[in-house]
Amino acid sequence: MVILYQLERTWGIPNLSHFCCKTETYLRMADIKYTVTPTLPLFAPKGKLPYIEDGDLKLADSRFIIRHLKNKYRDLDEELTLEESALSLAMQRLLEEHLFWATMYSRWQYTDANWQVNKKAIFGVMPPVIRDVAAFYYRRRIHRQILGHGTGRHSANEIFELGMQDVDALSACLGDKTYFLGDKPTSLDASAFGFLINTLGCPIESPLKEHALAKDNLRSYVDRIKLQYYPDL
Ligand SMILES: N[C@@H](CCC(=O)N[C@@H](CS)C(=O)NCC(=O)O)C(=O)O
Structure with missing residues (x-):
């Protein structure tokens, strides 16, 4: 198991x-x-x-x-053509190595309100003093990562502009399909769901979230997958 x-x-x-x-x-x-x-x-x-x-x-x-x-166990990608596999890899890199950083910036750096929500979710279970010290050092660590990636060197507007390009590409790629590569879920959908729900479905406010929420197909994709695979939530 x-x-x-x-x-x-x-x-x-x-x-x-x-x-x-x-x-x-x-x-x-x-x-x-x-x-x-x-x-x-x-x-x-x-x-x-x-x-x-x-x-x-x-x-x-x-x-x-x-x-x-x-x-x-089970390969959800076994029926993909070489071209589909390549697209799957490229889109996962977009989600995980690019869009990810715009969402990290939103949570850890963009506004104090977002930081408080993020801090409570991650460090809220700790006793007060330890919580504040851990949150301070951890936040500094993540700021350095965002800077090291390069995202942290841009203005907020520039970061969200880059993130919105990812969202546009994802929306265009999904179109009106049930899943990104047809009518069956693949590993790309596992990744896309993980990153999209953390962009448009969580209490972190930003122009990036608003932009993603305005894409009807992405919103209903996330709702549909959540309902189908996480009925316990
Ligand atoms: N490439 C890794 C990335 C994992 C990752 O970045 N995890 C984050 C949580 S979203 C983490 O544990 N960060 C802790 C840190 O960097 O200190 C993967 O695909 O699992």
Whole structure:
């Protein structure tokens, strides 16, 4: 049985970590049995969540986890053509290596109101003094990551302009299809759901969220997948 280590659930969404949500969604879409253990990145083998245990195997990073799940349990991408596989990879990179940073900026840096919501969700369970110290150091760490990626060197308007381009591309790619690559879910949908719900479906306010909410197809895609795969939420 797979044990998924991820952040505690909050905000009425599967996970406030895009990557944890992606991984759990793959497990559910592929109908793989698993249990969840809430934890913090501090305790993860590579310092980031998610990671899994499967028997003697401990594996970090959603990409390696999903590769393992495909090999051992069920490959949601097995029917894709080479061209579809290439598109899937490119869109996942867009979601995970680009759009991700605009959403991180929204949560950790953009406004104090967003930071307070984010802080409460992640550090709220800690005792007051520890909470403030942990939040201060962790926020500094994430600011450095956003800067190191390059996103943090731009103005808010520029960051959201770049994020909106991603949202436009995702909306155009989905069109009126049920899933990104047709009528069956693939690993791209696990990723897209994880990142889109964390853009338009969480209580972090920004022009990027507004822009994504204005895309009817993305909004109903997220609602549909949430309803279908997370009826327990
Ligand atoms: N490439 C990794 C990225 C995982 C990742 O960035 N996880 C975030 C949570 S959304 C994390 O644990 N960050 C902690 C940190 O960077 O300190 C994956 O696909 O799993």
